[in-house]
Amino acid sequence: MEKMKAALLGLGTVGSGVYKLVQKRSDEMVHLIGTELEISKILVHNIKKERPGVDSALLTDNWKEIIEDPEIQIVIEVMGGIEPARTMILEALNAGKNVVTANKDLLAVHGKELLDTAEKNERDLLFEAAVAGGIPIIRPMKQCLAANDITEAIGIVNGTTNYILTKMFEEDMSFEEALAQATELGYAEADPTADVEGLDAGRKMAIMASIAFHSRVVFDDVYTEGITKITAQDVAYAKEFHSVIKLLGVAHNTEDGIEVAVHPMLIDVDHPLASVRDSFNAVFVHGDAVDDAMFYGRGAGEFPTASAVMGDVIDVARNLKYGCTGRISCTCYRDLKIKSFEDVKNRFFLRMQVANEPGVLAQIAKVFGDHKVSIARVVQKKVEASGAELVIGTEKVKERHLKSALDVLKQMDSIHEVSSIIREY
């Protein structure tokens, strides 16, 4: 039987993992897909660079050698970034090739264009690795949970920030110390912005919400807020309230539109997501039939990501064998509106430094009341002559109502500082 040939675009961390995994599993492949699988070409920037363990004859810096090779049926895009990945994937699909990609940045923006092109050509475009790395989540949602009306998808989908928050909670590190350790261990990149500001998680949530709710959500639709402002005091209060703080991607399908955001949240220690520690990821889904389900594992890394990529490649190969590529394409058959984040309702944990004088609490309560913010609890802490700390928990309130109340409070002489504004799950 003829070998199944695939090309690899990119040979960074994930690309190397895929290459090694193909070698490691070569004996199994005939059992899995009925034939051998061969990486026959690898597109790289610099073909002269030393790459131990990789057959240098496979390397090329010429895209034409791949796109014009009729024997290559599967293109594995693991370069990342928008261009040239977008153009290459479109060209590959239009040339009748199937594509597997791990590229969340691209899918979160150009997902529709890419999936439409796959569908038009009756080819597969699979991307299990783009959300939560090695964790099976795309296929479970598109297939196993297909009969559900999924109304909620919450995820810890960034390992770097989860590692940082775990260290802050379990080893009393500051954000800066934990970030430094994450960088040292290779969990955080030299420029950690995309991780710590929630952008990486936001891209994954756009893709996941699209699949969960059958309606296109793009990265621009996702409100993002990072973890850089979380302090040791917040950690201490969270513990007091039987909670941890996690950077959560939160997506809901509500009657008046899709809500999708990434921000830190207090979550009860008994919730399954609270026990997701270190750099692990997890996605929690609620469907009307399945009830609650959670998927847990490694959200990044050479081999976990390669595991997801190769699961897709094996699926494409099976589809090729049975002549059914394109059997599951875009599942966004609804056109739901995205709710403005200002109209999303959340519960809030607020911490503020106020003057220690009679009537301050009454003033604050009046401002909240005037702005439709209901208070669930108030605790006064650290009372000193110079001032006191108030810890306030709100009921579910619209983001814009809380914001307008805080805008007024921040102008008041008796409010020295609003130190923390963290949502509560």
Added chain:
Amino acid sequence: MEKMKAALLGLGTVGSGVYKLVQKRSDEMVHLIGTELEISKILVHNIKKERPGVDSALLTDNWKEIIEDPEIQIVIEVMGGIEPARTMILEALNAGKNVVTANKDLLAVHGKELLDTAEKNERDLLFEAAVAGGIPIIRPMKQCLAANDITEAIGIVNGTTNYILTKMFEEDMSFEEALAQATELGYAEADPTADVEGLDAGRKMAIMASIAFHSRVVFDDVYTEGITKITAQDVAYAKEFHSVIKLLGVAHNTEDGIEVAVHPMLIDVDHPLASVRDSFNAVFVHGDAVDDAMFYGRGAGEFPTASAVMGDVIDVARNLKYGCTGRISCTCYRDLKIKSFEDVKNRFFLRMQVANEPGVLAQIAKVFGDHKVSIARVVQKKVEASGAELVIGTEKVKERHLKSALDVLKQMDSIHEVSSIIREY
């Protein structure tokens, strides 16, 4: 476009759930499978029984009406039990129909025969609901994790026993009290033997191990031990050791064979499985590429199980549309041997009542040493004139070595009772 027609065999809890879910999702189906899905016949014992909400014209007690109906392309078997389910599934596959089943009892014994018949006929035989109910686990293992060498699959795959153990840990109930509550809530059946003795979990582990290790494991290969002997004292000691007790299905692929068993185990509270509470199920998998992954959700119940069944039905319908039924059939391409349970190594937590006199510990230590059992820790508790309680933790020892040591100890006058023998994860 013509409707896709399916027959339902059985209209108990799961069957009713499937029927209702098909009605509830009727508008979505055209988007998911390109056509409408209709339950056109339902096989029941008693067609005269009142069944609210079900069109009585669909009911039949005549299998021939289904097997000989050429329009029925999908048979959904949710009767349970070995016969007549086995014969009907074989006949359906041989007649060119595709089958979706939730029948773990049947698959754990006759899986090979059924899957071989599906393969011979190039038809689908899908059974996502047979392991861990609503939780996606079969498809993730067969597809998403296909590139992994899975060496470990551990599961809390019985909701009844997990509910009982949770109540014993969190509300200090005795086993009997917790079982009574589980029965009252409908979590336990009138005869709870299959649940509390680990038989139900054993069947699921046989199926799961077969898929994880690509080699056939049947129910007879699974050692099973239930939770009826777990006492309040065991619970108290587990807490002292920073652990909980769970009824775990444990499957390992080792160099000298497959190990697969179901028994109660102490597991550290920080392990993700320890936080699986109440009637929830979870399956923890270790693969060489993906590392650790866990799947969590509802392991039983009308709609969670129907969710899994319908995910399979939708997949079959997609395969029918693309002419690729049978694209993923049996994945047991290895023929690994099953290790005798006697040769499996485990760590043990032992609790025994002994005479309170000098030299007893030395006697016990000698017997263990003579039988190749290494002791990791010994704590003497409740020292009274009449006797003392010893709590012993062993290193990893072969089951048969521990058993022979205990056989000797039980004969000794200074050992009044061996009160608990629980494995430790």
